Amino acid sequence: MKNYLLIFTALTSIIISSCKNETKKEEIEIIAPDETDIMESDVNSPEIGCYRYASEKDTVLLQMEKMNEEVAGTLSYNYFEKDKNDGTFEGKMVGDTLFADYTFGSEGTVSVREIMFVKKGNNLIEGFSEVEEVNGKMKFKNNSKFTLNDKMPLEEIRCDEN
Incomplete structure (x- = not known):
């Protein structure tokens, strides 16, 4: 025993x-990664911006997130005696210019049109050009000839102000 x-x-x-x-x-064998092993480019955070034009009767509000050149956000037009447009947009920044497709609802209909804004200082200025309908979307005919609406600049605001 x-x-x-x-x-x-x-x-x-x-x-x-x-x-x-x-x-x-x-x-x-299990080695945790050191903080120095993590590259800064792996930790991208979007740039967030909010812009508003406001007069006694009209309001335009744009909120966007920019990650590298890609931009997405919301846009709302509320003009006196016109139907309100609320929607979202997705596009790209090319230098200081935003080109995007704006999908919005107005009068119970969903529509898509191209939009363009130029950043000047702390403002966004909307650009207009001749458009045509292509596959149900209003597109700019010529992406190099725009008229800027300097009378209605969207001023940069804090995003919690809207």
Whole structure:
């Protein structure tokens, strides 16, 4: 009986000892990444901007998020004695110019049209050009000839002000 007890104790010691060694090996093999290994370019956060034009009777509100050249956001036109337009847009910044497709609802109908805004200082100025309908979307005929609406600049505001 002492022999069995001695063998059992020896085997238990070996098993416990080998389990401890296995655990140590696993801990050594698992290496958590150091903060210095994470590149700053991997942690992109969008630029967020809000712009508003407001007069006694008219309001235009634009909110956008920009990630690299890609831009998306919401846009609302509320002109006196006209139907309100609310929608979203997705597009690109080309230098200081935003080109996007604006999908909006007005009079119970959903429409899509191209929009263009130029950033001047802290303002966005909407640009207009001749348009044509292509596959159900109003598109600019010529992307190089625009008239800027300097009379209604959208001023940059804090996003919690709208």
